[in-house]
Amino acid sequence: MRSNSTNILVILCFLLTLPVFGQQKVMMAVQPKEDAPTISRHIYGHFAEHLGRCIYDGFYVGEDSKIPNKAGVRMDIVEALRDLKIPNLRWPGGCFADTYHWKDGIGPKEDRPSILNIWWGNVREDNSFGTHEFLNMCELLETEPYLSANVGSGTPQELADWIKYTNHPAGSSPMPELREKNGRTEPWKVTYWGIGNEAWGCGGNMTPEYYSDIYRRYATFTTNWNNSDGLVRIASGASSSDYNWTEVLMKNIPKNLIEAIALHHYSVIDWGAKGPAKNFSEEQYFTIMERALRMEELIQKHTAIMDKYDKDKRVALYVDEWGGWYEVEPGTNPGFLYQQNTMRDAMIAGATLNIFNNHADRVKMANLAQAVNVLQAVILTEEEKMLLTPTYHVMRMYNVHHDATLIPIEFDSPEYTFNDQSLPAVSASASMDADGKVHFSLVNIDAKKTQMIELDVTALNLKSVSGEVLASAKLQDHNTFDNPNKVQPKAFKGAKLANGKLQLELPPFSVIVLEATK
Ligand code: AHR
Numbered sequence: 001m002r003s004n005s006t007n008i009l010v011i012l013c014f015l016l017t018l019p020v021f022g023q024q025k026v027m028m029a030v031q032p033k034e035d036a037p038t039i040s041r042h043i044y045g046h047f048a049e050h051l052g053r054c055i056y057d058g059f060y061v062g063e064d065s066k067i068p069n070k071a072g073v074r075m076d077i078v079e080a081l082r083d084l085k086i087p088n089l090r091w092p093g094g095c096f097a098d099t100y101h102w103k104d105g106i107g108p109k110e111d112r113p114s115i116l117n118i119w120w121g122n123v124r125e126d127n128s129f130g131t132h133e134f135l136n137m138c139e140l141l142e143t144e145p146y147l148s149a150n151v152g153s154g155t156p157q158e159l160a161d162w163i164k165y166t167n168h169p170a171g172s173s174p175m176p177e178l179r180e181k182n183g184r185t186e187p188w189k190v191t192y193w194g195i196g197n198e199a200w201g202c203g204g205n206m207t208p209e210y211y212s213d214i215y216r217r218y219a220t221f222t223t224n225w226n227n228s229d230g231l232v233r234i235a236s237g238a239s240s241s242d243y244n245w246t247e248v249l250m251k252n253i254p255k256n257l258i259e260a261i262a263l264h265h266y267s268v269i270d271w272g273a274k275g276p277a278k279n280f281s282e283e284q285y286f287t288i289m290e291r292a293l294r295m296e297e298l299i300q301k302h303t304a305i306m307d308k309y310d311k312d313k314r315v316a317l318y319v320d321e322w323g324g325w326y327e328v329e330p331g332t333n334p335g336f337l338y339q340q341n342t343m344r345d346a347m348i349a350g351a352t353l354n355i356f357n358n359h360a361d362r363v364k365m366a367n368l369a370q371a372v373n374v375l376q377a378v379i380l381t382e383e384e385k386m387l388l389t390p391t392y393h394v395m396r397m398y399n400v401h402h403d404a405t406l407i408p409i410e411f412d413s414p415e416y417t418f419n420d421q422s423l424p425a426v427s428a429s430a431s432m433d434a435d436g437k438v439h440f441s442l443v444n445i446d447a448k449k450t451q452m453i454e455l456d457v458t459a460l461n462l463k464s465v466s467g468e469v470l471a472s473a474k475l476q477d478h479n480t481f482d483n484p485n486k487v488q489p490k491a492f493k494g495a496k497l498a499n500g501k502l503q504l505e506l507p508p509f510s511v512i513v514l515e516a517t518k
Contacts, residue, residue, distance in 0.1 A: 024414060024452075025452045025453070025454050026411060026412075026413065026414055026426055026451050026452065026453050026454070027411060027412075027454055027456070028409050028410065028411035028428060028453065028454065028455040028456065029409070029410050029411070029455070029456040030407050030408070030409050030430060030455065030456065030457055030459055030460060031407075031408045031409070031410055031459070032407050032408075032432075032459055032460065033407075033408060036405050036406045036407065036408065037360040037361040037405075037406050038360065038403055038404070038405055038406070039356075039357050039360040039401045039402070039403065039404055039405075039406055039431050040360065040363075040364045040365065040403065041085070041087040041399075041402035041403045042087050042088050042144075042364060042365035042366075043353070043356045043357065043360070043363060043364070043365060043366045043401075044084075044085070044086070044087055044353070044366070044395060044398065044399060044401075044402060045086070045087055045088040045089070045090065045146070045320075045365055045366055045367040045368070046081075046086055046088070046089050046090070046367055046368055046370070046371040046378070047089070047090040047091075047094070047320070047321060047367040047368065047369050047370045047371060048089055048090070048091050048092075048370060048371045048372065049091070049092060049093045049094035049095075049096050049097075049120075049370055049374065050092050050093065050094075050096045050100070050117060050120070050125060050129075051093070051094060051096060051117075051119075051120040051336070051337060051370065051374050052120060052121065052333065052335065052336025052337055052338055052373060052374050053336060053338060053372070053373040053374070053381070054370050054371065054372050054373050054374040054377075055092075055129050056128075056129065057373075057381070058074075058077075058372035058373045058374075058379075058381060059073055059074060059077055059129075059137065059371075059372055060072050060073055060074075060128075060129045060133065060137075061073075061074055062128070066384070067383075067384050070140060071133070071136060071137075072129075072133065073133075073137045073140060074381070074386075076386045077372060077379055077381070077386065078137075078140050078141055080378075080379055080386070080388060080392070081141050081143070081371070081378075081379075082141060082142060083396065084378065084392065084395055084396050084399060085399045085402060086141055086142075086143045086371075087143060087144060087402065088143055088144040088145070088146050088192065088365065088367070089138055089141065089143050089144075089145060089146065089371065090146040090148055090192075090194070090320055090367045091134050091145065091146070091147065091148065092134070092147075092148065093119075093148055093197055094119075094148070094197055094321070094369075094370075095119040095120070095197065095198065095201075095202035095203070096117060096119055096120065097148040097149065097150055097194070097196075097197045097203075098150050098151060098152030098153055098154070098196060098197055098202060098203045098204065099115070099117075099118060099119070099150070099152070099153055100150050100154075101115075101150065101154065101158065102130065102131055102150075102158065102162050102165075103158070103161075104127045104130070105127040105129070105130020105131055105133075106130050106131055106132060106165075106178075106182050107182055109126075109127075109128050112126065112127040112128065112130070113127065114126045114127065115127070119202060119335075120335050120336065120337075121333050121334075121335025121336055122335070123335075131162075131165070131166065132182060132183070132184060135166065135188040135190070136184075138188075139188075144191060144192065145188065145190050145192065146190075146192035146193075146194065146234075146320075146365075146367070147162070147166070147190055147192065147193055147194065148194035148196075148197050149162065149193060149194060149195060149196065149218075150196070151195055151196030151197075151199065151203060151204065151214060151215075151218055151236070152196060152197075152199070152202070152203045152204035153204075156217060156218050156220075156221045157221075159193075159195075159218055159221065159222065160221040160222065161175050163190075163193065163222055163223070163231070164176065165178060165179050166179075166187060166188050166189075166190045167187045167188070167189055167190055167229065168187060169187060170185045170186065170187070191230065191231060191232050192232050192234065192365075193222060193231055193232065193233050193234065194234045194236070194262070194320070195215050195218050195219055195222075195233055195234065195235055195236065196211070196214075196215070196218075196235075196236040197236055198236060198239070198264065199211040199214075199215075199236040200236075200238075200239060200242070200245060201239070203236055208244060208245045208247075208248035208249060208252075209248055209252070211236065211249070212235075212248055212249050212252035212253050213252070215235050215236075215249070215253055215257075215258075216252075216253060216254070216257055219233050219253075219257040219258065220257065226256075227256070231259070232259040232260055233257065233258055233259050233260070234259070234260040234261070234262055234318055234320065235249050235253060235258055235260070235261045235262065236262055237249075237261050237262030237263045237264065237317075237318070237320075238262075238263055238264070238302065239264055239265075240263075240264070240265045240266075240294070240298060241294075241298060241301070243301055243302065243305060246261065246263075246302050246305045246306065247305050249261055250305060250306055250308070250309040250310065250315070251309060255310065255314060255315065258315055259314075259315065259316065260315060260316040260317070260318045260364065260365065261306070261315055261316075261317060261318070262317075262318045262319070262320045262321075263298065263299075263302055263317060263318070263319045263320075264319070264320070264321040264322070265294070265295055265298055265319065265321075265322050266291075266321070266322065266323060266324070266325045266369070266375075267288050267289075267291035267292040267322075267323065267324045267325065267348055268288075268291060268324075268325040268326075269284060269287050269288060269291070274325060274326045274327050275288075275326055275327065276326060276327055277324075277326040277327065277328075277329065277339035277340045277341070277342070278340045278342060278476055278478060279476060280326075280342075280344065280475075280476065282418060282447050282475070283418065283419070285344050285447060285475055286416075286418040286419075286421070286423070286447075288324060288344060288348065289344075289347060289348070289351070289416075289423055289445050290421075290423055292324070292347075292348040292351055292352055293351060293355075293423055293424065293427075295319075295322070295352050295355045295356075296355050299317065299319075299355060299356075299359045299362070299363060300359075302317060303317060303359065303362045306362065313361060313362055316362065316363070316364035316365065317359075317362045317363050317364070318363075318364065318365040318366065318367075319356065319363060319365070319366040319367070320365065320366065320367040321367060321369045322352060322366060322367070322368060322369060323345075323348065323368050323369045323370075323375050323376030323391075324339075324344070324345050324348050324375070324376045325337075325339075325375055325376075326339050327339070336373075336374070337370075337374045337375050338373055338374065339375060339376075339377075340380075340478050341376060341377060341380070341389035341390055341391050341478055341479075342390060342475065342476050342477060342478040342487075343390055343470075343471075343472050343474070343475050343476070343477050343478070343487065343509050344475055344476075344509075345376050345389065345390055345391045346390035346391060346393065346394050346470055346487075346509075346511055347443065347445045347509055347511075348376065348391075349368070349376070349390075349391045349394040349395065349511075350394050350398075350427070350441065350443035350470075350511040351427045351443050351445060353394070353395075353398050353401075353429075353441070354427040354428060354429040354441060354443060355427070357401055357406060357429035357431065357441075358406070358408070358429050360406050368391070368395070376391055377389060377391070378391050378392035378395055379392060380479075380481075382481050385481045385484075387479045387480070387481060387484040388479065388484070388488075389478070389479060390470065390472075390477075390478065390479070390487045393470050393487070393488060393489050394470060394511055396489075397441070397468055397470065397489055397511065397513040398441055398513065400431075400433065400437075400439040400513065400515065401429070401431045401439060401441070403433075403434075404431035404432055404433040404434070404439065405431055405432050405433075406429070406430075406431050407430040407431055407432055407438065407460075408430075409428050409429065409430050409440075409455070411426070411428065413425055413426045413427070414426060414446075414449075414451060416445055416446040416447070416449070418447075423445065425444055425445055425446040425449070425451060426442065426443065426444055426445075426451055426453070426506065427442075427443045427445075428440065428441065428442045428443070429441050432460075436517070436518055437515055437516070437517055438457075438460055438462060438515070438516045438517075439513060439514065439515055439516075440455065440502075440512075440513070440514040440516070441511070441512070441513045441514075442504075442506055442511070442512045442513075442514075443506075443510070443511050443512075444506040444507065444508060444509065444510055445509060446508050446509070447475060447508055447509055448508050449508055450505050450506065450507050450508060451505070451506040452503075452505055452506075453502075453503065453504050453505070453506055454501055454502070454503050455501065455502040455503075456500060456501060457497075457500055457501070457502050457516070458500030458501075460516070460518070461518055462497060462502070462516040462517065462518060463497075463516075463517060463518055464497065464516065464517050465495045465497045465502060465514055465515070465516040465517075466491070466492075466493075466495075466514070466515055467491070467492035467493075467495055467512055467513060467514040467515060468489045468490065468491060468492055468512070468513050469489065469490055469491075469492040469494075469507070469510055469511070469512045470487070470488070470489045470490075470510060470511045470512075471490075471507045471508075471509070471510035471511075472486070472487050472509075475509050492504075492512055492514070495512075495514055497516065502514070502516070
């Protein structure tokens with residue numbers, strides 16, 4: 001039998017969960033853990049391919065441009081990405097990488113040969129943006145380069161030479177001598193090396209068995225016996241739910257030859273009918289969010305396979321291509337993948353980054369596709385004009401999680417229901433940075449409903465809270481060159497902290513990031 005006081009407690013607990021103004025509260029509780037992983041800042045990485053207007057007429061406008069630039073690189077883009085604290089940049093592809101011969105892109109520009117960019121619009125690639133231009137640009141951006149090497153149509157020798165050219169000390173062998181001759185004495189010291197891209201498709205249409213053999217061969221010539229150079233070699237990974245790909249690679253590649261395995265997952269309605277980037281329906285929004293939230297299951301299942309072969313988690317999972325993919329903007333080159341970016345993209349970004357944060361024990365890098373003017377870009381340009389997309393704002397709001405310690409949050413999400421289907425409406429992640437500040441990032445993807453959130457933060461002993469919100473009147477809202485600040489974050493003053501509880505309202509399709517101090 002229950003005592004009277006127990007009964008009162010049960011009734012009180014019940015009352016607490018009752019709808020507030022017709023709406024159930026979302027009860028969350030933080031569960032700090034001693035052995036919680038660090039959220040690698042590299043989860044917030046980017047990707048720049050020789051595709052459409054990402055490099056040429058994007059990052060790189062050439063030294064003679066009237067747009068302010070340093071060695072041809074647009075300085076407004078550099079400043080915006082520095083504000084984002086961009087941790088790494090993957091280059092030169094993508095599919096382009098497996099057609100790229102890096103030696104075409106060094107030396108005097110007038111002597112560099114042209115090639116045809118067969119994957120992206122069959123345009124002439126004049127190789128005026130090559131290894132020096134990219135690695136010097138990374139220095140300007142204060143970011144780490146991630147070079148994606150050509151396995152599909154290249155050779156192990158080409159890859160080995162590229163590593164020596166970029167990394168070995170001046171004068172130590174012919175490749176660093178060539179680098180010096182081309183104007184750069186000090187090596188750039190590139191840590192991240194992709195061994196091919198999408199080897200199952202544009203990277204060579206290989207089987208996982210064949211690719212794992214090829215991988216072993218290429219990886220052998222990247223470094224010395226024990227990889228004392230500390231290179232991170234990234235195997236070309238699975239497409240979405242191709243679990244067999246991960247299984248075969250994890251089984252066949254010896255652990256001393258691999259530091260990371262990739263995964264690519266795009267949020268696309270249907271490859272034959274992708275739907276518009278701006279004027280989409282709620283049904284299309286719902287489907288895209290379903291695709292985006294699949295990332296949770298994909299990471300869980302690929303991780304489970306990796307755990308079987310690598311229980312100590314030595315090999316990291318790098319989601320080195322992700323984002324929303326729609327039809328190109330009307331009137332633009334279909335091969336250039338130029339699309340606008342709306343509040344829907346902010347929802348993809350917020351929810352996906354929460355998933356990555358919460359899997360920080362295995363996911364150590366991710367690269368949004370792509371940085372400028374391509375797919376889910378953070379920056380769009382039109383001649384001298386530049387705008388920051390809603391996705392940019394989410395990435396900037398979330399950069400407080402870089403290298404912070406994950407604080408797991410437990411809760412049951414309410415459902416976002418459309419027609420007869422439903423998705424979890426709310427996603428969240430939290431971390432504590434080196435100064436002891438705690439950050440919460442919360443996303444509500446529901447197109448109509450506000451969510452009432454109550455976070456039990458007793459365990460953290462917090463004293464004050466402030467925040468920022470990204471919200472807008474319509475899901476389709478986006479920034480344009482005439483109205484570049486239509487969607488932008490605002491200060492959020494609606495969070496109340498009292499008696500170990502943090503309470504707030506999360507508007508429909510919004511992202512809120514809170515900072516709390518002890
Ligand atoms: O990001 C565009 C393309 O998508 C990349 O080149 C390729 O890797 C993927 O299929």
